[in-house]
Amino acid sequence: MTSHAATVDSTAQRPERGLGVYDKKVGMWVFLCSEVMFFTGLIGSYIILRFGASDVWPMPGEVLNVPVTAVNTFLLICSSVTMVKAFAAAEVGDLKGMRLYLLATAVIGAGFVGVQVFEYNQLIHHGFLPSSGLYGATFFTMTGFHGLHVTVGVICIAWVTAKAYRGGYTQEDHEGVEVIGLYWHFVDLVWIILFTVVYLI
């Protein structure tokens, strides 16, 4: 235990270990727990309204454009992998790679929002509106709030990217990249669930 002897002195002033994870990461996870409940409220209401209803709702493909959304889902998955690659690059000190991957994430994320706007436009054009019964109401509320989260994510990632280009992150300190990454993967995760329960079931 030679290493331990060296740590005794510094622990004299160190806070309790807590989770052994730095504050920002804990904070983001705690916030994501809260987000889980927000989406539970929205998706749960959809499940209850749909499976509690006596009438049958439209089957996949009848109203919604599944192929376009499948491509969009693929986009979001790609942005998730570029995000994690940015973090991995930062871990090994490849700051150039980190910046490029961050930029790619922001761009692909913006692409997702763009496709969603296109999809909305198409649907509204065909007369499918939030006021089109419970199907329209739940669809637009869930995907709309997810889209809002994506938009916020894109803005934050753009901000992090800008900071990265100004040299704000190093191999030792890139908490911001990891924390925004957590948020971004969470948004991706929510989309995985949404895509399945809204578009495919």
Next chain:
Amino acid sequence: MLAGGAEAVAEAAVAAETEHQQPRYMAIWATLAVLTAIEVGVAFLGFSRSVTVLALLGMAVWKALLVAFYFMHLKYEPKALRIMVAAPLIPAALLVLVVLLEY
């Protein structure tokens, strides 16, 4: 003191594992993409309703877990954090299941 030592060992192990994990991000990405394609296929192939729903939900959970464990590296986080993250799933499930019981 023992705990401190054990933790240091564990940290080293995690660090080593993380390095090994990095190349696999692309494999996970490929898995996610393939699963998405299969999902779309299942939805349109016209299996019976219950088979479709179960298969789709299964794949969605699989994908979600892949994202949570690898992209969000929950796999390498302390157990306490993992428990904390899983905690909201209990009230979430309760809310939906109990209200569904009504119908």
Next chain:
Amino acid sequence: MATIVAEASGMPVLVVEHEMPFIRKYVFSTDHKVIGIQFLFFSLFFLLIGGLLAVLIRYQLGWPGKAIPGGGVLPESMAPQGIMLPEFYNSLVTMHGTFMVFFAIMPLLVGVYANYLIPLQIGAHDMAFPKLNMASFWISVPAGLMMMASFAVEGGAAGAGWTSYAPLSARPDLSGVSLGQQMWIVSLVVLGLGSILGAVNYVTTVINNRAPGMTWFRLPLATWALFISAILILLSMPVLSAAMIMLLFDQTIGTNFFLPAEGGQPLLWQHLFWFFGHPEVYILILPAMGFVSEIIANGSRKPIFGYHSMVFALIAIAFLGFLVWGHHMFQSGMNPALGMSFMISTLVISVPSAIKVFNWMGTLWEGNIQFHTPMLFAVGFVMLFVIGGLSGVYMASTPVDIYIHDTYFIVAHIHYVLLGGSLFAIFGAIYYWFPKMFGRMINDTAGKIHFFATFILFNLTFFPMHGLGMKGMMRRIYDPAQYEHLSEIQDTNTMVSIAAIALFGTGIYFLVLFFWSLFKGKKAPANPWNATTLEWQTPSPPRHGNWSELPVVYHGPYEYSHPDMDRDWLAQNERPDIVSPAHPELTDQVLAETGASEEPSPGTHTDGAG
């Protein structure tokens, strides 16, 4: 700017304090203590507004249809010639509930004391995210202003009750209120966001920023309770936000979530609302229980009785709090079989509450009880909370609830819990921590007058409401005299109204006392109550950054009357040589881990007698 820089080694270092401009120091401050005090002024203001609305409600019930004295100042749309209109009455009951729950009691408990106490009690320099903390306050302010402004818009303020059951709240043609209801929704969504940001902060801070030696089971119970409440906020508030957003869409863009026209479910609103609403009730009582535990241990000069069971009871209440929401819906048309399960979980949740009451009694037992004002309020809390808790048993029993649901019995119950409970604890907390917050004392005699007047008038106001409920008087009734079965109770209503108005007077007395003490109170010492927890080991008021050097904790939070001490209290961060029988093993461990043995400490040094 934040003056604390965390070095990579994990050792926080205090950087020289710069002289900050007024606006950074007192307005857009990131200091948790300033934010706590800002929340205090914010919520006391809304407490006053909520009280004023209550007086108007009681005036109408005491003297139905009579002109309100001075009511001529109210606009035609509320009370022409001072005579209140039913639609204004509906707005009053709605906004009284909303202000009291969301803008007074909740910020008083969580906004004020979670901010002020958590970093001090766990021995941290500040919250984990000071800027986020500032944001959580400045998000709440516009929410409050918007809620206030809704009285002035066309159609008046929201009038569907603080629970805003759909479809009444979702269809402007039914309630006659459109913009007011929408402002109500937006305001609460914004406030909810502020609460969630605050809660993220509290939870992270407690998890990660405890001082060395501050193990989980050395946390003061106030911090424990605030921590658990923050978790409840995190998990329940977003569900309300989601429901509110759907309600807003029903109001504005023609969706049908809660309208039956195209298959929507009015009961879904109630499920979502109460899924939030019941944990919310515990958000409003758990911190109060925490403060009372602090004060009772201090006033009795004894360690809190059954610290561990107090903590586990808090956790149990929080967990069960997510399983009982349906008990608000026994008569709502919910499946009766579901009612049965909710009844059982509700009866179960009363057990941990009972444990807490008995533990407080156990703390008083064989104590050396000091009757300072905070102690009076804490004991008052226990006595009134018992009544509120016991009256809850009637509602939990589904058949009895058939009769008393939506009657004044419920009104009595909620006020015994929220006013007799939470607000008494808040008054206790204000008197207790006022010296720490402002460096001045509140005069003890003046405080005692406030306590006795409030205690007596509170009971005169709310105890008879149980009887009104037993007679079948419905809630939210503009004019009870309309009903045969309520005609004989008009005298009681008048009596209750007189007491209520006098109770409001005690509130004014308190505010005057509060502001007078702020400027003219006697200078407070660092530890006026001879208390043990860390916040009292700092100057009053504590400096920016709280500690120049983090404290090291050796003891549980309530080491009063320790036999090895010559005075009757032992602070958490002193005398590492004294071993607390509560956790001997922890003391040894911390002594070893923190390397405290290298510091000179008073008294003889033991290797740990455990």
Next chain:
Amino acid sequence: MDWSLPLNASTQGEAIDNLFWLIFWITVTAFVVVEAGVLWFLWKYRGRKGRQARYTHGNATAEVIWTTIPAVVMVFLGIYSGRVWASIRSSDSYPDDALTIGVMAKQFEWIVTYPGEDRMLGNADDFTIRNRFEIPVNEPVVVMLESEDAIHSFFIPEMRVKQDAVPGMTIPIWFEAIRTGEFQIACAELCGLGHYRMRARVVVHDPTSYEAWYDERSAEAFAAEE
């Protein structure tokens, strides 16, 4: 004001009142024990010079005792309440051949629909009256409760009956009056600005006068239609 429940006029009222008073005595006992205990401790252990508080962190036996006692009382109450609840609200408690009356709540009145001779609602021989709800004594009555707009609550204090009327749902409740006389339906759920005056007359007849009333109203209703 005296501290009593209003005169009971239904069969379920008796069970509910008994349970109410049982809970009353249990809670009064707990109330007295706790409040007297607190006051006694406050007096007995009041601070005095030289007094030393007992240094204790608790007592496991005491904790177990005061956890068990409330738990046992609650289990008992839960079982008892559950039985009464089932006898009023469980689906098999509904009488088979009861008189079925439709009640539609709307802002701010009660529309009561009586079946024709076939005792079935929902066909042409039904007739409807406003704000009057007349039933025979000693005969179970099923009310099919509906709402047209907001949520209302059907409350007859003397019958110990209360049920929300929810738009989009038809909720059956049943009760049996045991006393003739006149009572009131009150709305117990905030339903808009006329909520406070949303009431209707309840008349409980003896069987013969109910028959006479029914025939008369039925004839009147159909005469008006033609």
